[in-house]
Amino acid sequence: MILRACGPLDFGVMYDFMEHQEDCLYRTKDKKVRRAEIFDGRRVLFEVSESAEPDAVEVEILHDEGAGERMVSEYVADWFDLDYDLERFYTFARRDRRFETVTREYYGFRMLSYVNITDVLVWSIIGQQINMKFAFELKRRLVEYFGHFIEYEGKKYWIIPNAGELLTLTVEDMREMQISRRKAEYILACAEGVQNGSLSKEYLQGFDSYSRAKAHLTGVRGIGPWSANVVLMRTIKSRHAVPIGDAGLRNAFKITDGLNGKPDARYMEDIISGWGQFGAYATLYMWRVLG
Incomplete structure (x- = not known):
């Protein structure tokens, strides 16, 4: 099936980014991305690749236990943020020289x-506060502990456990994976929030403002401003x-502004306050400045 984006989409640019990540929850090969998921207890494995049509991706279901095309298409649209009108961000970005080079180089790159x-x-x-390679390794250990996967063509495609399963872990179980005691406690606190609904996706999407959702998240033990914004940017789709x-x-x-040292909080806040509803994508493209 073909899924079209709202505005520009360059799957090749997206693929290059994903290929350099070490997330155990998907595999990249030959310009195609494969992922396994569970929808209402039904496992599915699907593959995403570039479409012959412009600004679109092609999705093929490789293994399906009854999830169906609709659930898969909705998932992929969410995963690649296909419903966001990216041209609106580019219109905003053209007014700021910081984005001139990066938006040209990564044109069509989405969240x-x-x-x-x-x-x-x-x-x-x-x-939080560790290098990315080790963080991905810790995530892999946690995911593989529960043993949820689909095996296809001799490869295992891992599926993340649900919150209820995470709550069966003890802090000591996670310490054996080299997850710090404090982070293990935070993971259990968040899993409890998902389980009781206070951190469910639906509940967080129900807030009428970014600031209120952020305040709710930072009220949970282990979720600081950085973590809250990761959740709001990349799952709840709070564009601010x-x-x-x-x-x-x-x-x-430091790079875009030609600074000798890293900017302080006030310097950044003065600029970011003007980003408004384009803050999430402005952040995304500022990260791409780093390569």
């Missing part, structure tokens, strides 16, 4: 989202979300 709320919460905690304290964002400003 790679975390569709699963448990996935993004776990990542926002595991990824910007992780101001993010080290990568600070480094990007």
Whole structure:
């Protein structure tokens, strides 16, 4: 099936980015991305590739236990943020020289989202203040512990456990995976929130403003401003979300603004306050400045 984006989409640029990630929840090969998921207890494995049609992707279902095309198409549209009108961001970006080169180089690059709320919460905690390679390794250990996968053509396609399954873990179980005690406690707190509904995707999408959703998230133990903005940017799709304290964002400003050192919070806030509803995508493209 063919899924069209609202505005520009360059799957090749997206693929290049994904190929350099080490996320255990998808595989890249030969310009195609494969992923396994569970929808209402029904497992499915699908493949996403470039479409012959412009600004579109092609999706092929490789294994299906009854999920059906609709659930898969909705998932892929969410994952690649296909419903966002990217041309609106480019119109905004043309007014700021910081984006001149990066939007030309990565034209058609979209937000790679975390569709699963448990996935993004776990990542926002595991990824705090450690290098990305080790963070991906910790995530892999946690995912593989539960043994959910689809085997296809001799490869295992892993599926993240649900919040209820995470709650069967103890802190010591996660310590054996080399997840720190504090992060293990935070993961369990977030899993409890997903389970009781206070951190469910539907509940977070129900807030009428970015600031209220952020305040709710930062009220949960283990979720600081950076983690909250990761969740809001990449799962809830709050377009105002910007992780101001993010080290990568600070480094990007150093490059685009020709600074001798990293900018302080006030410098960044003065600029970011003008991004408004384009904050999430402005952040995404500032990260791409770093390569």
